[in-house]
Amino acid sequence: MVSERASGWDEEVDLLIFGAGAAGMTAALIAHHEGLKVLVCEKTEAVGGITSTSGGTTWVPGTQLSIDAGVPDSVDDARRFLQSVVGDRGGDEAREAFLQSGPLAIDELQRISDVRFVAAAAHPDYVTGPGAAFGGRALAPVPFDASVLGKDLARVRPPRKEFLGLGGMMVNRSDLNALLFPFASVGNFKRTVSVVGRYFLDRLRFPRGTQLVMGNALAARLFYSLRKRGVNVRFEAPLIELVRENGRVTGAVVGSKNGASTRIGARLGVVLATGGVTRHPALRKQLFPAGAEPLSLSPDTHTGDGVGSALKIDARLENGGDSPGLWMPCSIRRSRDGNDSVWPHIILDRAKPGLIAVNRRGERFVNESNSYHDFVMGMLRDAGNGTSVPAHLIVDAAFLRDYGLGLLMPGRSRARIAEFERSGYLVKGATLAELAKKLDVDATGLARTVDTYNRHAAVGKDPAFGRGSGPMSRFNGDPAQKPNPCVRPLGDGPYYAVTVWPADLACSAGLAGTANGEVLDAHGAVISGLFACGNDLASIFRGTYPGPGTTLGPAIVFGWRIAKFVAGKDIGNPVAEPARQHAWVHDTP
Numbered sequence: 271m272v273s274e275r276a277s278g279w280d281e282e283v284d285l286l287i288f289g290a291g292a293a294g295m296t297a298a299l300i301a302h303h304e305g306l307k308v309l310v311c312e313k314t315e316a317v318g319g320i321t322s323t324s325g326g327t328t329w330v331p332g333t334q335l336s337i338d339a340g341v342p343d344s345v346d347d348a349r350r351f352l353q354s355v356v357g358d359r360g361g362d363e364a365r366e367a368f369l370q371s372g373p374l375a376i377d378e379l380q381r382i383s384d385v386r387f388v389a390a391a392a393h394p395d396y397v398t399g400p401g402a403a404f405g406g407r408a409l410a411p412v413p414f415d416a417s418v419l420g421k422d423l424a425r426v427r428p429p430r431k432e433f434l435g436l437g438g439m440m441v442n443r444s445d446l447n448a449l450l451f452p453f454a455s456v457g458n459f460k461r462t463v464s465v466v467g468r469y470f471l472d473r474l475r476f477p478r479g480t481q482l483v484m485g486n487a488l489a490a491r492l493f494y495s496l497r498k499r500g501v502n503v504r505f506e507a508p509l510i511e512l513v514r515e516n517g518r519v520t521g522a523v524v525g526s527k528n529g530a531s532t533r534i535g536a537r538l539g540v541v542l543a544t545g546g547v548t549r550h551p552a553l554r555k556q557l558f559p560a561g562a563e564p565l566s567l568s569p570d571t572h573t574g575d576g577v578g579s580a581l582k583i584d585a586r587l588e589n590g591g592d593s594p595g596l597w598m599p600c601s602i603r604r605s606r607d608g609n610d611s612v613w614p615h616i617i618l619d620r621a622k623p624g625l626i627a628v629n630r631r632g633e634r635f636v637n638e639s640n641s642y643h644d645f646v647m648g649m650l651r652d653a654g655n656g657t658s659v660p661a662h663l664i665v666d667a668a669f670l671r672d673y674g675l676g677l678l679m680p681g682r683s684r685a686r687i688a689e690f691e692r693s694g695y696l697v698k699g700a701t702l703a704e705l706a707k708k709l710d711v712d713a714t715g716l717a718r719t720v721d722t723y724n725r726h727a728a729v730g731k732d733p734a735f736g737r738g739s740g741p742m743s744r745f746n747g748d749p750a751q752k753p754n755p756c757v758r759p760l761g762d763g764p765y766y767a768v769t770v771w772p773a774d775l776a777c778s779a780g781l782a783g784t785a786n787g788e789v790l791d792a793h794g795a796v797i798s799g800l801f802a803c804g805n806d807l808a809s810i811f812r813g814t815y816p817g818p819g820t821t822l823g824p825a826i827v828f829g830w831r832i833a834k835f836v837a838g839k840d841i842g843n844p845v846a847e848p849a850r851q852h853a854w855v856h857d858t859p
């Protein structure tokens with residue numbers, strides 16, 4: 271720890287971190303492990319941010335976990351892969367730093383904390399290319415028994431309500447199948463009894479179930495690890511403004527619940543990890559395409575404070591390369607009380623055989639089994655004509671029964687289907703013409719599209735868009751459907767549709783930074799003492815979406831790199847000297 275120094279601060283620490291998501295909490299854990307005095311200031315009353323509502327999948331190539339899972343991955347393969355996906359869009363040095371540090375960061379995080387991942391043996395990269403992996407790169411947080419948090423469970427932001435069963439129960443992909451079809455097998459029945467039984471027991475003592483999975487498990491594991499170490503996490507303590515003296519960021523003004531503000535000094539640096547610009551009112555308007563502007567999956571409190579405050583001291587914003595946002599197509603079930611449900615169509619329906627997505631012309635416009643990000647990029651590409659935003663996912667009755675659609679889970683009763691129709695979420699047409707009319711879609715175009723699609727689908731082909739041609743689509747398809755797990759013809763009516771809009775799941779645009787997360791100014795020089803990670807830092811993938819965990823991987827790795835760099839550790843930094851040296855200069859009277 272650096273020695274105390276008299277100043278005008280109300281309080282002084284070594285590293286002052288804003289935002290308790292994956293990025294900020296990782297930086298805090300590692301910095302504390304390195305012996306620094308750390309303070310995490312969180313704007314809301316809970317940790318977790320978008321991280322806690324996410325899938326939690328973390329894309330880090332070449333880890334020991336991939337070897338443990340029997341699918342050894344290599345950084346060299348990942349480098350070739352990223353070269354083919356990201357190409358010459360820039361940021362090579364930071365990407366290289368990510369590749370080299372990734373395995374070390376994951377290894378250390380697991381060693382010094384309660385964070386645990388497991389590499390999925392099968393979870394393919396989202397695009398094909400040299401060096402693409404079928405498994406081993408996507409790390410899933412190990413489920414977490416959050417009863418150990420006691421009353422602090424209330425300090426972990428809950429998942430999206432749409433992802434909770436019985437009002438507070440989390441389930442992962444494997445449990446979901448058992449819960450949807452509890453009587454399909456003895457195994458399913460036993461699993462259902464165990465999951466639901468545990469949940470009801472939990473509810474006797476806790477505000478929600480304590481078996482946390484996915485991003486909620488990751489956020490809770492990070493928080494629990496901080497608590498165990500006694501790292502100070504201050505709630506309802508938003509960043510208000512950065513303090514810069516003689517060109518160096520030396521601290522910040524921090525708000526509080528009662529409206530009073532404090533000046534907190536940061537001897538080694540201030541880290542911005544406030545979750546990005548997705549709800550920054552001006553930047554959202556400025557950066558996001560019109561078709562994607564209205565809907566965001568981030569919490570209302572993500573108003574871009576970190577990036578906004580850095581821009582005030584002349585930091586440079588990068589527009590995110592191919593896309594300022596990273597997207598998911600979402601359907602919305604309106605509710606009379608205004609408590610709408612927004613459903614991101616991530617993996618459950620789009621790649622299944624017998625679904626097509628059409629625009630207002632009744633035409634398909636993209637490979638529906640692409641990743642959620644690439645699906646929306648397809649919507650936005652066409653949005654110049656105002657025709658693919660919104661888009662409609664169209665299926666037949668057999669599809670609805672077998673796979674469900676959006677919020678409507680598979681195998682639901684007629685009464686349940688009718689309820690979704692009445693709410694306006696699900697649109698039904700006895701014929702394609704009737705469906706087209708209800709959706710305000712060109713009926714002739716839709717009839718032609720289904721005719722063409724069905725002709726090829728009968729032999730398992732999709733020459734127009736190549737559904738089922740890549741490993742990722744096939745993985746999310748239905749292996750029972752032969753010869754193509756993503757293609758089967760639409761049968762006779764009735765037909766059903768839900769309407770989808772683009773929503774951001776994260777941003778690619780963010781602060782320009784070095785390979786150590788140091789924020790750059792408008793002239794490309796380092797702003798001494800200021801760091802950014804997570805969505806506050808521009809994405810190293812430049813608006814592309816290479817694989818599952820594209821944002822959490824870099825969030826964790828750059829959180830780790832910042833902490834190491836600030837602590838003066840050699841992390842193979844190709845350019846800059848350790849920040850501690852700057853701090854010593856600053857601290858010397």
Ligand SMILES: Cc1cc2nc3c(=O)[nH]c(=O)nc-3n(C[C@H](O)[C@H](O)[C@H](O)COP(=O)(O)OP(=O)(O)OC[C@H]3O[C@@H](n4cnc5c(N)ncnc54)[C@H](O)[C@@H]3O)c2cc1C
Binds near residue numbers: 311485543572575803
């Ligand atoms: C449904 C869904 C699924 C997703 N699944 C995945 C996935 O599986 N893998 C993946 O890589 N990505 C996924 N994402 C995206 C991913 O969740 C985010 O990109 C990632 O969690 C961002 O982490 P972060 O630490 O930058 O921000 P966050 O986790 O959002 O944390 C930021 C924190 O900063 C706080 N904050 C905001 N303003 C201030 C302020 N002024 N002062 C102090 N604190 C402040 C916030 O309250 C928040 O707690 C998903 C997103 C969604 C919506």
